[in-house]
Amino acid sequence: MLIELNGISKVYVRGTEEVHALRSVDLAIDDNEYVSLMGPSGSGKSTLMNILGCLDSPTEGTYRLNGTDVSRMNANELAEVRNSRVGFIFQTFNLLPRASALQNVELPLIYNGQRRKVRRARAIQALERVGLADRMTHRPAELSGGQCQRVAIARALANGPSLLLADEPTGNLDSSTGEEIMLLFDALHEEGNTVLLVTHDPVIALQAERLIRIHDGRIASDEQLA
Amino acid sequence: MIFLEAIRIALGQIWVNKLRTALTLLGMMIGVGAVVGIVSIGEGMRQFVIDEFGKLGGAQFVMITPQYMQLKDGRWVPNPRYKPLTMDDLAVVEQSSDRLAAVLPSMNSGANLRYRKASYQTSAAGTLPEFSEVYNWEVAEGRFLINADLEKLRRVCVIGQEVREELFGLAPFLGREVKLNGQRFTVVGLMEDRQTFGENWGDQVLVPVTTAQRRLAGNKYIQAMVAHAKEQEDVPDITEAIEKALKKRHGPEASYQIVSGRSILEQVEQTILLLKLVVGGIAGISLLVGGIGIMNILLVSVAERTREIGIRKALGAKPVTLLWQFVIEAMALSLTGGALGVAAGYGLGEGIARVISHYSELNFPSIVSPEATLFVLALSIAIGLFFGIYPAARASRLDPVDALRSE
Numbered sequence: 001m002l003i004e005l006n007g008i009s010k011v012y013v014r015g016t017e018e019v020h021a022l023r024s025v026d027l028a029i030d031d032n033e034y035v036s037l038m039g040p041s042g043s044g045k046s047t048l049m050n051i052l053g054c055l056d057s058p059t060e061g062t063y064r065l066n067g068t069d070v071s072r073m074n075a076n077e078l079a080e081v082r083n084s085r086v087g088f089i090f091q092t093f094n095l096l097p098r099a100s101a102l103q104n105v106e107l108p109l110i111y112n113g114q115r116r117k118v119r120r121a122r123a124i125q126a127l128e129r130v131g132l133a134d135r136m137t138h139r140p141a142e143l144s145g146g147q148c149q150r151v152a153i154a155r156a157l158a159n160g161p162s163l164l165l166a167d168e169p170t171g172n173l174d175s176s177t178g179e180e181i182m183l184l185f186d187a188l189h190e191e192g193n194t195v196l197l198v199t200h201d202p203v204i205a206l207q208a209e210r211l212i213r214i215h216d217g218r219i220a221s222d223e224q225l226a
Numbered sequence: 227m228i229f230l231e232a233i234r235i236a237l238g239q240i241w242v243n244k245l246r247t248a249l250t251l252l253g254m255m256i257g258v259g260a261v262v263g264i265v266s267i268g269e270g271m272r273q274f275v276i277d278e279f280g281k282l283g284g285a286q287f288v289m290i291t292p293q294y295m296q297l298k299d300g301r302w303v304p305n306p307r308y309k310p311l312t313m314d315d316l317a318v319v320e321q322s323s324d325r326l327a328a329v330l331p332s333m334n335s336g337a338n339l340r341y342r343k344a345s346y347q348t349s350a351a352g353t354l355p356e357f358s359e360v361y362n363w364e365v366a367e368g369r370f371l372i373n374a375d376l377e378k379l380r381r382v383c384v385i386g387q388e389v390r391e392e393l394f395g396l397a398p399f400l401g402r403e404v405k406l407n408g409q410r411f412t413v414v415g416l417m418e419d420r421q422t423f424g425e426n427w428g429d430q431v432l433v434p435v436t437t438a439q440r441r442l443a444g445n446k447y448i449q450a451m452v453a454h455a456k457e458q459e460d461v462p463d464i465t466e467a468i469e470k471a472l473k474k475r476h477g478p479e480a481s482y483q484i485v486s487g488r489s490i491l492e493q494v495e496q497t498i499l500l501l502k503l504v505v506g507g508i509a510g511i512s513l514l515v516g517g518i519g520i521m522n523i524l525l526v527s528v529a530e531r532t533r534e535i536g537i538r539k540a541l542g543a544k545p546v547t548l549l550w551q552f553v554i555e556a557m558a559l560s561l562t563g564g565a566l567g568v569a570a571g572y573g574l575g576e577g578i579a580r581v582i583s584h585y586s587e588l589n590f591p592s593i594v595s596p597e598a599t600l601f602v603l604a605l606s607i608a609i610g611l612f613f614g615i616y617p618a619a620r621a622s623r624l625d626p627v628d629a630l631r632s633e
C-alpha cells in the first residue's frame with residue numbers, strides 16, 4: 001500500500017468555534033493508482049490533500065506513506081518527505097515569480113542537496129517531459145496559464161516522487177488548456193506514477209480509474225471506474 | 227550548496243529592492259562611517275604627533291627645568307628652593323647615564339638683529355654643536371657651530387631662513403657681521419627650512435652657549451636642559467638617574483621639573499584614545515539604530531514573501547535552511563552597509579584631514595588601519611546576525627499551508 005489513512009480527523013479551532021474539516025477518514029491507495037477526488041466546496045478536499053502532501057498534520061489518526069508513519073515525523077523529516085516523496089501541484093501554480101522556469105524546477109533539487117550539474121540536467125529533463133524545452137528561461141509572467149501549470153508539474157516530478165498530488169490543477173485554466181494538462185496526467189499515470197487529483201469537473205473526474213466523493217469531511221463514495 | 231543558494235537569494239533580494247535597501251542601509255552606513263571617520267582622524271592625529279615628535283628628536287628627550295609653583299593669585303613663579311642651572315649641572319647630567327646621546331642647554335634671550343638698515347626682532351638660543359644632529363636639522367649653507375666657537379667664546383651665529391630673508395634679502399650673508407643687541411656677530415651658517423606642529427623654525431638665531439652666557443645674558447646660568455636618550459625605552463631609567471644626580475649635587479631639597487617626551491606622548495595618546503572611545507562609542511550607538519533598521523526591513527521582507535516561504539517549504543526547505551536564508555540576507559545587508567560605511571568613513575576622514583591641512587598648513591594624515599577595517603566589517607556582520615535572527619526564526623516557523631494561502 002502506498003497510502004494508508006486510519007481515522008484521520010482535522011479540526012480547526014477558531015475562537016470558541018470548531019470546524020471539523022475531516023471526520024475520521026479511512027483510505028487506502030495503491031501504487032500506480034489514478035484517483036480523482038470530488039466534493040462540494042468546503043467538504044475537506046484540500047484539507048485531505050494537504051495532509052497527504054505532508055503540508056499539514058492531522059488532529060487525529062495515523063497516516064502511513066510507503067509503510068512509514070508520517071504522523072509521527074518532526075518538521076525536518078516532513079520537509080524531506082515533501083521534497084522527494086511527494087510532488088504537489090496547486091491550482092494557483094505557486095511558482096516563484098522572479099525565477100525562470102528552469103530555476104523553479106530546480107528548487108526541490110536544491111533542497112535535496114543536488115550538485116549544480118545534476119540538478120540542471122534533471123530540471124531540463126523534467127521540463128522536456130512536460131513539453132517546455134523551449135521555454136526554460138521564461139519567467140512565469142511570460143508564460144501562459146497552461147505553461148505555468150506544466151512548469152509546476154515538471155517541478156513536482158523533479159525528484160522522482162512516488163506520489164503526485166494535484167489540488168484542482170485545471171481550476172484556473174480554460175477547458176481546452178485543462179484538457180491538455182489532463183492528457184499530461186494520463187500519460188504520467190501510464191508511465192507508472194501514482195496520481196491523486198481534486199476536481200470539480202465530472203468529465204475530468206471520469207478520466208481517472210477510481211473516483212472518491214467526499215462530503216462534509218467524510219468519504220461518501222469510493223468507486224472503481226471502467 | 228544550500229548556503230550558496232542562500233547567498234544568491236540574499237543578493238537578489240538586495241538588488242530587487244534597491245531603493246529600500248539603500249534607505250535601510252543609510253543608518254548603518256552613517257554609523258559605520260562615523261566610527262571609521264573618527265577612528266581614522268584619531269589615528270592620523272596620533273601619527274602626526276609621533277612624526278612631529280620625531281623631528282624634535284623623537285620621544286626620547288627629557289626636559290629638566292626649574293620647578294615652578296602656583297601662587298594663590300594664580301601666578302606661576304619659580305620655586306624659591308630652585309638653584310639656577312649651569313653648564314656644570316649639564317656636565318653632571320651628561321655623566322648620570324651612559325645611555326644618553328646628548329644633553330643640550332636651553333638658553334634663550336631676546337635678540338634685536340640689525341644689518342645695515344634692516345632689523346629683526348627674535349630670540350637667540352645659546353646651544354652646543356650637537357644641536358644640529360639631535361634635532362636632525364642640517365645647515366643649508368656655511369657651517370654649524372663648532373667646539374672652537376664655544377671654547378673661544380666666538381661671536382658667531384647660525385641663522386634661520388626667515389632671519390636671512392628679513393636681514394639680507396637676496397644679498398650674500400655668509401661672513402657678514404650683524405649687530406645682535408648692539409654687539410657684532412659674524413654669520414657663519416644658514417639652517418634648512420623646517421616646520422614642526424605648523425611652527426616655522428626660520429626665526430632662529432643660534433649662538434655658542436658660552437658666548438650667549440657671557441655676551442647676551444651676562445651670567446653663567448642656563449634656563450633648562452634637554453637630555454636625549456639613545457633609546458626610548460631608557461627614558462624612565464634616565465629620568466630617575468638625572469634626578470638622583472641633581473639631588474646629589476644640590477641637596478635633597480633641590481627640585482627640578484623633569485618631563486620626558488615619552489610621558490608627553492603617552493598623555494597625547496591617552497587623550498586621543500579617549501576621544502576615539504567616546505566619540506566612537508556614540509557613533510557605535512547609531513550602529514544599533516542601523517541594526518534595528520535591518521531587523522525592521524527583514525520583518526517586512528518576511529511578511530511580503532510569506533507566500534514564497536510557503537512555496538519553498540512545500541518543496542522541502544527545512545526550517546533551518548530558511549533560517550539561514552534570512553540570516554544570510556540580514557548579514558549581506560549589514561555587511562553591505564558596513565562596507566559602504568567604511569568607504570564613507572574613509573572619505574570623511576580624508577576630507578577632514580584635507581580641510582585641517584588646508585587651513586592650518588599642517589601635514590595632517592587620515593589613517594584607516596586594515597585591522598580597524600576588518601573589525602568594523604566583522605562588527606557589521608555580527609549586527610546582521612544579531613538583528614536578523616528574530617525575523618529569520620519567524621520565517622522558518624511559518625506554517626506551510628497558512629503561508630501558501632497568504633497573498
Ligand SMILES: Nc1ncnc2c1ncn2[C@@H]1O[C@H](COP(=O)(O)OP(=O)(O)OP(=O)(O)O)[C@@H](O)[C@H]1O
Nearest residue numbers: 012014019021039040041042043044045046047048
Ligand atoms: N485554516 C483554517 N482555519 C479554519 N477553518 C479552515 C481552515 N482551512 C480550512 N478550513 C475549513 O475547513 C473546511 C474544509 O476546507 P477545504 O479547504 O478542505 O475545502 P475544499 O473541499 O477544498 O473546498 P473548495 O472546493 O472550495 O476548495 C471548510 O469549512 C473551511 O472553512
Ligand SMILES: [Mg+2]
Nearest residue numbers: 045046047167
Ligand atoms: Mg480546496
